[in-house]
Amino acid sequence: MLLGCIGDDFTGSSDLANTLSKQGMKTVLYNGIPKNATDVTAEAAVVALKSRSISPKDAVGQSLLALDWLIEQGCEQFFFKYCSTFDSTREGNIGPVIDALAEALQVNQVLVCPAFPGAGRTVYQGHLFVNDRLLNESGMENHPLTPMTDPDIRRWLGYQTKNNVRHVASTDILAGSEAIKAALVREAKAGRHLVVLDALRDDDLMQIGEAANGLKLVTGGSGVALGLPENFRKRGAIMATPRSWAGQIGKAVVLSGSCSKATLGQIAAHSQNHPIFEIEAEQVLSGKLTPQDVAGWLLAADGTPLAYSSADPEVVKQNQAAFGREKTARAFEDFFANTAQLLVAGGIESIIVGGGETSGAVVEGLGLSAMEIGPEIAPGVPALRCNERLVIALKSGNFGGADFFAQAAAMLSQVQS
Numbered sequence: 001m002l003l004g005c006i007g008d009d010f011t012g013s014s015d016l017a018n019t020l021s022k023q024g025m026k027t028v029l030y031n032g033i034p035k036n037a038t039d040v041t042a043e044a045a046v047v048a049l050k051s052r053s054i055s056p057k058d059a060v061g062q063s064l065l066a067l068d069w070l071i072e073q074g075c076e077q078f079f080f081k082y083c084s085t086f087d088s089t090r091e092g093n094i095g096p097v098i099d100a101l102a103e104a105l106q107v108n109q110v111l112v113c114p115a116f117p118g119a120g121r122t123v124y125q126g127h128l129f130v131n132d133r134l135l136n137e138s139g140m141e142n143h144p145l146t147p148m149t150d151p152d153i154r155r156w157l158g159y160q161t162k163n164n165v166r167h168v169a170s171t172d173i174l175a176g177s178e179a180i181k182a183a184l185v186r187e188a189k190a191g192r193h194l195v196v197l198d199a200l201r202d203d204d205l206m207q208i209g210e211a212a213n214g215l216k217l218v219t220g221g222s223g224v225a226l227g228l229p230e231n232f233r234k235r236g237a238i239m240a241t242p243r244s245w246a247g248q249i250g251k252a253v254v255l256s257g258s259c260s261k262a263t264l265g266q267i268a269a270h271s272q273n274h275p276i277f278e279i280e281a282e283q284v285l286s287g288k289l290t291p292q293d294v295a296g297w298l299l300a301a302d303g304t305p306l307a308y309s310s311a312d313p314e315v316v317k318q319n320q321a322a323f324g325r326e327k328t329a330r331a332f333e334d335f336f337a338n339t340a341q342l343l344v345a346g347g348i349e350s351i352i353v354g355g356g357e358t359s360g361a362v363v364e365g366l367g368l369s370a371m372e373i374g375p376e377i378a379p380g381v382p383a384l385r386c387n388e389r390l391v392i393a394l395k396s397g398n399f400g401g402a403d404f405f406a407q408a409a410a411m412l413s414q415v416q417s
């Protein structure tokens with residue numbers, strides 16, 4: 001195994017696995033550190049944690065255990081994947097996890113680049129944009145768990161890390177890999193530091209990837225992983241395994257806990273042609289609505305039925321005020337995990353999940369351990385095979401076009417590609 005990756009949530013990890021697999025690396029996605037035998041032919045492994053919203057201490061502990069396992073597998077380069085919208089709080093764990101990984105690997109310079117131009121996220125002058133809006137005006141300022149109120153990644157990371165934060169701006173990035181290498185050498189005088197990199201285009205990320213050849217620790221969104229497989233390919237270390245896919249015929253069902261703008265639009269679009277069911281906080285927390293009720297409805301409904309707790313920021317705020325932020329999130333996540341278990345027990349073989357935390361809860365609830373990477377449904381979202389009876393898609397909140405859920409259902413049932 002060459003490249004060892006740690007992802008701080010499930011949709012993000014599947015996004016990264018998709019990028020590496022598209023770039024020709026044989027990649028396996030694991031739900032946490034695998035307990036059973038693993039695929040020894042894999043060239044990259046992504047260990048998906050559910051650590052995005054947990055305390056720095058716990059996130060560091062889990063990430064270091066994952067790192068130990070990846071080191072044992074013989075990996076020579078390591079990647080820490082967080083969200084392309086840098087989802088974290090001021091006291092968040094991205095900085096502490098990077099610090100701990102850098103210390104464990106004894107590296108003095110760590111690349112930080114959340115950019116994912118394919119999904120509209122770019123970094124310019126250290127500021128993160130979502131399409132043409134600064135991060136804090138993109139809707140991300142209303143995120144239920146990690147409201148992003150500052151677009152300056154250097155400043156936000158500065159709150160979290162004990163190391164220096166430096167910056168390589170687009171003037172160097174646009175000049176190509178040699179200029180980027182020279183800028184990194186220049187910054188290396190800063191002692192142990194995290195260096196935020198501007199990136200506007202996939203080509204910038206390819207150049208950064210080339211400059212990252214031999215660097216032990218790279219961190220970011222899936223975009224900055226684009227150029228890493230090429231370094232291994234150039235020295236003949238990867239086999240360029242083609243992706244093949246055979247989905248599951250039969251009804252797909254959708255579970256969505258994502259409250260992002262994009263998901264809300266996708267649910268509205270899906271409701272035009274498919275049945276949808278709203279799961280309300282009060283009903284879940286009072287026990288008036290059970291996972292059995294929702295699974296029963298999904299099993300009986302036609303088309304690609306969708307059950308959702310996804311709600312507007314105002315409703316989310318009201319629920320959090322009434323029941324507590326953590327308690328509401330936990331209640332919904334347990335609810336979705338139990339519903340997914342009942343769906344599989346009821347014979348469902350294709351599940352589409354909206355939202356990173358929600359996906360983590362479902363994957364853990366189903367006890368899935370390793371996933372093969374199938375074809376891309378939308379940028380950042382691959383079809384995944386979990387076992388011979390189950391295929392899934394895990395959609396990050398803001399990913400996918402308006403008809404994502406129908407597209408995913410079609411891909412999950414596609415027989416051959």
Ligand SMILES: Nc1ncnc2c1ncn2[C@@H]1O[C@H](COP(=O)(O)OP(=O)(O)OP(=O)(O)O)[C@@H](O)[C@H]1O
Nearest residue numbers: 258259260309311319329332355356357358396397
């Ligand atoms: N109606 C609601 N009221 C309050 N909280 C909710 C509601 N519905 C869902 N939640 C919680 O909001 C969080 C949504 O996070 P999740 O990561 O699943 O989606 P997302 O943030 O849109 O996706 P991503 O992290 O992939 O961008 C979950 O913890 C979920 O339980």
Ligand SMILES: O=C(O)[C@@H](O)C(=O)CO
Nearest residue numbers: 011012015083084356396
């Ligand atoms: O980077 C992203 O935006 C996604 O892969 C993600 O992390 C979703 O939770």
